[in-house]
Amino acid sequence: xxxxxVVDDSDFMRVRCRQLLVxxxxxxxxxxxxxxxxxxxxxxxxxxxxxxxxxxxMDGITAVREIKKVDPKAKIIMCSALGQQATVLEAVKAxxxxxxxxxxxxxxxxxxxxxVLC
Amino acid sequence: xxxxxxxxxxxxxxNLSGENFGIGVDRVREVVNTPGIALVPSxxxxxxGIINLRGNVVPVMNAARLLGMDDKDPEDFASVVxxxxxxxxxxxxxxxxxxxxxxxxEPVPSGGTANNVNAEAIExxxxxxxxxxxxxxxxxxxxxx
Amino acid sequence: MDNLNISxxxxxxxxxxxxxxxxxxEEGFLTLEREGADPEVVSATFRxxxxxxxxxxxxxxxxxxxxxxxxxxVMDKIRQGELGTSSEVxxxxxxGLDLLRPFKQTLATNSDTDVDISQALQELRDVAxxxxxxxASGPKSSGPMDVxxxxxxxxxxxxxxxxxxxxxxxxxxxxxxxPSVRAYQVYQAVASIGEILASDPTLNEIEDENVxxxxxxxxxxxxxxxxxxxAVAEVTDxxxxxxxxxxxxxxxEEADRAKPGGAAPSDEDTKSGAAAAIxxxxxxxxxxxxxSLMNLIGELVIDRTRLGQLSAELSELAxxxxxxxxxxxxxxxxxxxxxxxxxxxxxxxMLPIEKLxxxxxxxxxxxxxxxxxxxxxxxxxxxxxxxxxxxxxxxDPLMHLLRNAIDHGxxxxxxxxxxxxxxxxxxxxxxxxxxxxxxxxxxxxxxxxDPQRVIESAVRxxxxxxxxxxxxxxxEAIMLIFSPGFSTAEKVSEVSGRGVGLDVVRKNIDALGGxxxxxxxxxxxxxxxxxxxxxxATVRALMVRAGGQTFAIPLNSVVETLRVDKxxxxxxxxxxxxxxxxxxxxxxxxxxxxxxxxxxxxxNDTTAGENDHIYAVIVNGDGKTFGLVVDSLVGEQEIVIKSxxxxxxxxxxxxxxxxxGDGSLALILDIRGLTGAGWSKDTVAEVAG
Numbered sequence: 001x002x003x004x005x006v007v008d009d010s011d012f013m014r015v016r017c018r019q020l021l022v023x024x025x026x027x028x029x030x031x032x033x034x035x036x037x038x039x040x041x042x043x044x045x046x047x048x049x050x051x052x053x054x055x056x057x058m059d060g061i062t063a064v065r066e067i068k069k070v071d072p073k074a075k076i077i078m079c080s081a082l083g084q085q086a087t088v089l090e091a092v093k094a095x096x097x098x099x100x101x102x103x104x105x106x107x108x109x110x111x112x113x114x115x116v117l118c
Numbered sequence: 119x120x121x122x123x124x125x126x127x128x129x130x131x132x133n134l135s136g137e138n139f140g141i142g143v144d145r146v147r148e149v150v151n152t153p154g155i156a157l158v159p160s161x162x163x164x165x166x167g168i169i170n171l172r173g174n175v176v177p178v179m180n181a182a183r184l185l186g187m188d189d190k191d192p193e194d195f196a197s198v199v200x201x202x203x204x205x206x207x208x209x210x211x212x213x214x215x216x217x218x219x220x221x222x223x224e225p226v227p228s229g230g231t232a233n234n235v236n237a238e239a240i241e242x243x244x245x246x247x248x249x250x251x252x253x254x255x256x257x258x259x260x261x262x263x
Numbered sequence: 264m265d266n267l268n269i270s271x272x273x274x275x276x277x278x279x280x281x282x283x284x285x286x287x288x289e290e291g292f293l294t295l296e297r298e299g300a301d302p303e304v305v306s307a308t309f310r311x312x313x314x315x316x317x318x319x320x321x322x323x324x325x326x327x328x329x330x331x332x333x334x335x336x337v338m339d340k341i342r343q344g345e346l347g348t349s350s351e352v353x354x355x356x357x358x359g360l361d362l363l364r365p366f367k368q369t370l371a372t373n374s375d376t377d378v379d380i381s382q383a384l385q386e387l388r389d390v391a392x393x394x395x396x397x398x399a400s401g402p403k404s405s406g407p408m409d410v411x412x413x414x415x416x417x418x419x420x421x422x423x424x425x426x427x428x429x430x431x432x433x434x435x436x437x438x439x440x441x442p443s444v445r446a447y448q449v450y451q452a453v454a455s456i457g458e459i460l461a462s463d464p465t466l467n468e469i470e471d472e473n474v475x476x477x478x479x480x481x482x483x484x485x486x487x488x489x490x491x492x493x494a495v496a497e498v499t500d501x502x503x504x505x506x507x508x509x510x511x512x513x514x515x516e517e518a519d520r521a522k523p524g525g526a527a528p529s530d531e532d533t534k535s536g537a538a539a540a541i542x543x544x545x546x547x548x549x550x551x552x553x554x555s556l557m558n559l560i561g562e563l564v565i566d567r568t569r570l571g572q573l574s575a576e577l578s579e580l581a582x583x584x585x586x587x588x589x590x591x592x593x594x595x596x597x598x599x600x601x602x603x604x605x606x607x608x609x610x611x612x613m614l615p616i617e618k619l620x621x622x623x624x625x626x627x628x629x630x631x632x633x634x635x636x637x638x639x640x641x642x643x644x645x646x647x648x649x650x651x652x653x654x655x656x657x658x659d660p661l662m663h664l665l666r667n668a669i670d671h672g673x674x675x676x677x678x679x680x681x682x683x684x685x686x687x688x689x690x691x692x693x694x695x696x697x698x699x700x701x702x703x704x705x706x707x708x709x710x711x712x713d714p715q716r717v718i719e720s721a722v723r724x725x726x727x728x729x730x731x732x733x734x735x736x737x738x739e740a741i742m743l744i745f746s747p748g749f750s751t752a753e754k755v756s757e758v759s760g761r762g763v764g765l766d767v768v769r770k771n772i773d774a775l776g777g778x779x780x781x782x783x784x785x786x787x788x789x790x791x792x793x794x795x796x797x798x799x800a801t802v803r804a805l806m807v808r809a810g811g812q813t814f815a816i817p818l819n820s821v822v823e824t825l826r827v828d829k830x831x832x833x834x835x836x837x838x839x840x841x842x843x844x845x846x847x848x849x850x851x852x853x854x855x856x857x858x859x860x861x862x863x864x865x866x867n868d869t870t871a872g873e874n875d876h877i878y879a880v881i882v883n884g885d886g887k888t889f890g891l892v893v894d895s896l897v898g899e900q901e902i903v904i905k906s907x908x909x910x911x912x913x914x915x916x917x918x919x920x921x922x923x924g925d926g927s928l929a930l931i932l933d934i935r936g937l938t939g940a941g942w943s944k945d946t947v948a949e950v951a952g
Contacts, residue, residue: 025592085441085472092447098499101440107599108499115497156812156928158907159858159914168907168920170928173562175920177910206910 002117003027005046007037007063008079009055013102017050017079020106026113034058038066041074048117049076051096053087061091068095075116079104129221129244130199131252132212134182138252139212140221140244141201145257149215150198153178166211169198176200178209184260185239201257208261221246223254269322274370277318281367284311285360288334292356295348298508300341301427303487309338315363327366330380333387334359340391344425352393355386417460418509421483427508429457429488433478433495434503437646438696443472448498450480456491457484476646481509548611556608561903563601565922568900570594613648616694616703619658620645623665623692630669636688637676638669643693649701653795656775657703660768664705664791665692667765672709672789682786684708689788701795708788712781714740721749734845741783745769746886766886773884773935776802778819802904804921806897806929807880810854813929814893815902815921820934822881822888824896829875841890843881850879850890856937857916857930884934891932904931 004026006017011032018028029044031037035058041049049067053060060078067074078091078099088099097116100109129140130149155167155178166178178198198209221244226237241256269277291308294301312335319327334356340346365378418428431453439445446469453459463479484491488506495504574594577587620642631638649657673679673688680686691706714737721727721743727735735743743749747766772779777795796802804815805824827841832850834840840847879890902921907914918933 023595080441085443088441088444089447089470089472092444092451098448099441099444107602110599112499115499154927156920156930157810157859158911158917158930161858165911168911168928170922170926173922175905175908175922175928177908206908208910 001025001027002047003029003044004113005029005031005037005040005044005049007031007034007049007055007060008052009033010052013052013079016104020104020109021050021113024110024113034060034063034066037063038070041067042070045071047075048113049074050079050100051076051091052079053081053084053091061087061094064091064094064096077112077116127220127223128218129252129254130215131217131219131221131246132197132199132215134185134213135187137187138216138246138250139181139185140252140254141199141210141257142254143218145201145203147200147202147207150200150209151196151215153198153209155198155211169209171200171207171209174207176207176209178211179261181210181212184210185255203257203261206261217246219246221252221254274322277322278367278371280318281315281363284315285363285367287311288360289357292353292360295341296350296353299422299427300344300348300425301488301508302342302425302485303489305338305342306487309335309342312338324366324370326378326380327363329384330359330362330387333384333391336391337387346390346393352390355383355390358383359387418483426457426483426485428460428481428483429491430507430509431480431482431491431495432503432505432507433480433501435474435476435478436500436502436696437476437644439476439500442476442500443469443474445498445500446474446478449478449495449501452494452498453480453482453491456486456494457482553608553612557612558903560601560605560608562922564605564901564903567594567598567601569925570597609650610648612650612652614651614654615645616647616649616654616657617645619654619661620692620694623661626662627665627669627690630666634669635675636669636673637686638673639687639689641689641691643691644695647694647696647701649694649795653701653775656771657793657795660771660779660793661692661703661705663764663768665690668705668707668709668789668791672707672711674710678710682710697794703793703795704790706788706790711785711787711789712741712744712783713785714738717741717743721746724749741781743886744781745779770935773819776817776819802902802931804900804902804931805880806900806902806923807853807878807891807893808895808897809852809891809893810859812854813897813923813927814853815900815929815931816880816882816891816934817918817931818899820882820884820932822883825879825881825890827877827879829877832877841879843890846888848881848888848890850892853880853891853893853932856891857914857932882934884936884938887938889938902929902931 004021006014006021006028007030008014008017009032014030014032018030021028029040029046031040033055037049037051037058040046051060051063055063058066064076064078067076072095074095076091076096078088078096079102080088080099081102088096091099098112100112128143130143130146131138131140133139150169150171153169155169157167158165158177160166162183164180164183166180168175168177170176181199195211195213197212197215199212199215200207200209223242223244226240226243239256239260240253241259242254244252244254246252288308288311291304291311294304295308298304312331316328316331316335319331337346337352337356341348341352346352362378362380362383369378421428433449435442435445435449446464450459450462450466450469453462460481460483462481464474468474491506492504495501570590571594574587574590577583577590580587624640624642627638627640631640668690669688673690674682674684676686679688689708691704693702693704693706695702695704717740718727718732718735721740722729722732726743726746726749744765745768749766769779772793772795775795777793780792780794781789782792783789803818805818805821807814807816823843825841825843832839832841835847838849840849842848878893878896880893880896881888881890904919905921906919907917916933916937918931918936920928920930923929
């Protein structure tokens with residue numbers, strides 16, 4: 001069973017995300033900001049990271065770069081709001097595999113995860 | 119009024135208001151017992167409703183009304199005889215199916231049949247178990263209306 | 264005869280496989296000869312020869328083994344780039360193939376054969392030993408190109424190295440949320456497969472977010488087309504990928520011939536035969552086939568719903584948690600797959616709306632002259648795809664809306680100038696996706712609709728009562744223009760706005776399961792929006808029980824559901840009514856409203872007990888709002904519409920039937936039809952109680 005690290009500063013978003021992913025049969029690890037994400041990544045080496053962009057302490061883009069330094073093969077999906085096109089593009093250049101747009105549509109999230117994991 | 123054949127032929131025999139009726143097995147696709155009929159409004163009352171026959175919507179006609187018999191509440195009617203006519207598949211709601219048996223068709227006697235049955239829809243008669251009379255239905259004629 | 268070591272059953276398998284491989288080789292050889300050494304085709308044919316060699320050796324068929332071995336050698340040389348794919352090379356291969364057939368025949372009939380393979384073997388060996396420069400390489404035909412010389416030079420060198428130059432065309436979904444990110448992902452995918460010579464848009468343009476829905480790449484690669492296609496198609500929002508070889512003139516002479524006006528081979532020439540079979544990815548399908556596929560998927564949707572219900576029931580039981588969660592997972596998965604399947608079939612039914620939009624510019628131009636109003640007419644989103652049936656039925660409503668906008672919406676040039684607007688009126692027709700809907704919009708920057716004047720007119724025509732007029736909001740007032748009585752025969756130009764046939768527009772859109780909305784800014788303009796479901800075959804409905812059977816009420820007609828205390832039901836002129844948010848709404852028993860008064864108790868379940876309340880579904884059809892009293896509410900569900908059949912024909916108030924998860928049937932109500940002709944108090948004499 002694939003393990004997914006969910007990074008978001010909003011407790012609510014993490015809970016929603018966890019519900020969705022657990023319902024799809026994934027294991028979920030959580031982190032509340034970019035710095036925590038790097039620590040969690042090292043500890044639990046997840047198969048995939050769902051990364052929010054705007055977060056305190058360390059933002060999503062920086063976290064993508066840092067995680068890629070730790071593990072160049074890391075698979076990361078950005079969780080973006082509408083209108084963050086430039087930022088998402090930057091994240092993809094930094095090594096993110098894909099993105100999904102909030103509010104989440106379950107089908108799309110699942111499709112993106114399946115695509116990236118295979 | 120024609121007689122289909124002097125030869126023996128198999129019929130599905132069913133009961134309607136105390137009268138026996140027969141439809142040739144070559145026209146009957148199947149008999150559905152206690153079907154879930156979804157009632158459909160019908161001004162002349164000939165249409166009873168629809169049933170689901172393996173994914174197809176099949177109309178169910180009130181056979182008694184079609185035959186011009188006394189209007190009886192079909193509350194206890196429990197079987198649908200599904201027949202094919204032309205390109206259509208239609209069900210007849212009947213009281214109950216009594217038997218499937220070979221019968222020898224005879225012409226309708228000149229005096230007509232009993233019980234005010236719509237004579238046009240009967241194409242012959244037959245005897246069953248010595249004393250019982252079976253009216254043989256002409257399905258196509260019945261549905262032309 | 265070779266002494267064969269094979270059982271009857273195995274021989275059957277061997278022959279079947281041989282048949283397949285011969286086909287692969289034949290098609291492949293012809294393609295290679297026509298189009299040059301596409302690596303994908305080369306390896307497919309090489310594998311086929313190799314497979315046949317292996318299996319004929321296994322059964323001890325020496326002549327077949329020798330023949331396919333020689334063919335394999337030639338293919339290997341082509342694979343290594345040592346041989347080209349000119350006719351001189353392909354001829355012996357095809358000849359070898361022609362000899363495999365009689366072998367197959369004699370094996371099948373268990374007869375002997377005196378097929379002589381020595382000459383074919385010799386030719387194959389001769390070809391295999393030829394020097395590379397003897398054989399022509401690259402495709403024989405070439406078309407005009409719009410790429411630069413140096414670009415062509417690089418392609419040419421690449422081909423000599425055994426690589427292929429390909430042109431990749433990618434289409435992004437117009438509703439893609441971040442197209443430049445998608446374009447970048449596509450760029451990455453393409454770059455991982457080959458060397459990108461050029462792209463449109465360029466990488467810089469992509470980074471500047473300057474991206475449309477069409478992307479084009481020219482690359483040099485060793486990968487096959489299918490591999491590229493699937494790598495690119497992986498990227499979300501990519502709706503189409505086509506990969507085609509870049510045709511390069513082989514030498515000076517051919518380059519001259521390839522120039523426009525020269526004796527270049529026509530497109531048909533390059534696309535005939537086996538090449539077309541591989542290259543052409545489209546097939547013609549009868550619409551009835553699509554309809555029947557759609558119906559079958561409808562059945563699947565029903566099963567999926569049933570499975571979902573089962574899984575919910577299971578999860579209520581104790582002691583089967585594991586089983587329940589497994590069934591739940593499978594049911595979720597099935598739901599997703601059927602969803603995808605449904606989407607794919609729907610896509611196959613889609614046509615761009617362009618077909619319909621095409622005819623409007625001319626109409627607008629003519630009307631513009633007739634009314635003496637200069638118009639700047641803009642059309643957007645003509646690539647938006649819609650179900651073909653929807654497109655046909657949209658024609659009249661759109662014509663009405665555009666005509667209305669020109670006649671009543673846009674002012675005369677003088678008026679516009681006085682209002683500080685450009686003399687030229689702006690009229691826009693657009694189509695786009697929004698969530699699960701398609702929106703078609705007619706928008707003008709004219710005078711807008713004055714709610715006050717709409718109210719006055721509506722009262723005058725008896726559409727609403729003076730009392731109601733006092734409490735109506737501006738928005739509700741504007742929506743009155745869709746009411747049937749608002750504007751029929753009488754022309755309503757004095758009302759600053761609309762009317763002619765707007766009720767008809769609404770009727771047509773309703774029939775499509777859609778919804779029409781209007782937004783108007785007084786003095787600034789009016790926008791009509793038509794919301795359409797992506798498909799016509801399924802519809803979301805509220806399921807209810809009434810009179811012992813289940814009914815489906817399409818959600819686009821449902822306003823709300825209420826639980827009403829019986830004591831609050833009042834009688835006005837022998838009609839029972841309830842009050843919903845200060846509005847008095849008549850209520851009718853659902854089953855009597857469609858004329859179903861007969862009861863068959865033995866089949867009925869009597870859910871309507873001695874309760875002190877009733878359930879009412881408030882619906883709206885053609886502007887009439889009323890309540891349907893039901894025994895119970897079942898829930899919302901996606902249903903597949905089935906017709907009642909020719910024998911039954913149209914029944915007032917019914918849109919068809921649907922099969923439920925448990926196999927029983929539910930009638931689908933047509934609320935609009937209910938309020939149409941024949942609707943009278945008499946037919947609904949039996950009211951709620």
